[in-house]
Amino acid sequence: MSTTARSVWLRRVDPSVTPPTAGLWRDIDVLALGHAAARETFTTATPHMASIWTDLFQSILAAGPELRWRDDGPGIGRDAKSAYSSLLGRYMARAYLTAFEGARVLVPLDVAKRWLEGTDFVVRKDPPSNGLEADWIGLDGDGLVIVEAKGSHNNALAAWEKPTGSPTVLQSAIGQVERTAVFRRSTGHKLPSKRWAVASRWGTEENGRNPTVIAWDPDEGELGKADYNKLERILMQADLEAVASGMRYSDGIGAPSGLLTVEYDLRNRLRVGERLVEPGLFAAVGPFGIFPVRNQNDLPRLRQARDLAPNLALASLSAQYIKSVQEGFGSAYDNLITKDRTASQGGLEIIWPEKGEEIALET
Structure with missing residues (x-):
């Protein structure tokens, strides 16, 4: 258990x-x-x-x-x-x-x-x-x-x-x-x-x-x-857009015109302690709200937020999942997996860092 x-x-x-x-x-x-x-x-x-x-x-x-x-x-x-x-x-x-x-x-x-x-x-x-x-x-x-x-x-x-x-x-x-x-x-x-x-x-x-x-x-x-199959593609795109919008990466919640028409650098990888998260889009979430972690310039703000509110979570929206949804591969929506203060499903991984664990962004 x-x-x-x-x-x-x-x-x-x-x-x-x-x-x-x-x-x-x-x-x-x-x-x-x-x-x-x-x-x-x-x-x-x-x-x-x-x-x-x-x-x-x-x-x-x-x-x-x-x-x-x-x-x-x-x-x-x-x-x-x-x-x-x-x-x-x-x-x-x-x-x-x-x-x-x-x-x-x-x-x-x-x-x-x-x-x-x-x-x-x-x-x-x-x-x-x-x-x-x-x-x-x-x-x-x-x-x-x-x-x-x-x-x-x-x-x-x-x-x-x-x-x-x-x-x-x-x-x-x-x-x-x-x-x-x-x-x-x-x-x-x-x-x-x-x-x-x-x-x-x-x-x-x-x-x-x-x-x-x-x-x-x-x-x-x-x-x-x-x-x-038709509904699957529509609903998975809708879910993807809504999640990306909530992470502050597209305009308009659930509107069919956000993430899919905006180019983001999907090569970044987040490092949490010894763990390297797969490439994607990242955001920090806490009592301060939600802000995207797009590049190295956002890390000082992330560290400051963590000092003020140590109980933050990190969200990662997988680049591979984004691509699979854009190309219509519904099978990418996987089962829920939970382990080591991490939970992931449907391209979205949530990480609850341990106290003192270093967070870095690698390109």
Whole structure:
């Protein structure tokens, strides 16, 4: 087991299975949660949240084997806790689906819609309504996935932990994924998808509740190969652009006109201690925000930032991955790997340097 693993109480809810299955404790690596938080920070332009994951959540985690928040959890007051709950819920859902359920790419819905303009695919509500849509559309190894993530600091017990329990936030998430669909414009055909509603509830030192994740996942069938391949290229390009924009390397979050039309030097390599990271684009992330590390001129600023805020993280977007996405090789989106204060997937590597470890840039 990883030394950074923490456990959560997981319930899988499949509406076709009766009787409902009970939950079980499941380990999730804090590095996986940190990687999910990093990708969310980049793709959703929320750099103000970086300070809670660039220290691998140490400032808010309680001691012990469970993924339990310190004291009463982050934030003071209902509004602040709700804001933290929402973002932490997104981090947990992305980490869970990526680490355990084969999710290969998850693109925020607004970003995906912009990238699908002018293509044969369109996202719309089915049936038309005033209700909210899901958070992400993406792909796993078989086809389209549609996902809504919810987070809660609710103290209820039965609704979260009993096999037949169903908290309000889960019902809301189910409604959002059920009304979100992808269609072919030319035929009006609704594409089959796997729908995920993932709700997570805080466990804190004060409330004594189990940190809980509920994953609801009906399956509508596999996506045809031709549609899968076309969507794969579009969504991987959208994800790449959004990550690069969040790292301050392109203009416009998720707009189909940033990184792919701007030339950057992709020969640089970052050295962290004894480790040499593969060539790519680099950025530093911390309480100070996000700034790109493009050349030697940026290193003094990086060292100054580290002196002021030692708990920073380094992000690397692989040059090889950028090239593979530009050339349409979807297989480049790899499985999540976590080890030695490092997590990587989909071309994005996040490194949490040890205290005193030297950071240098080599060309």
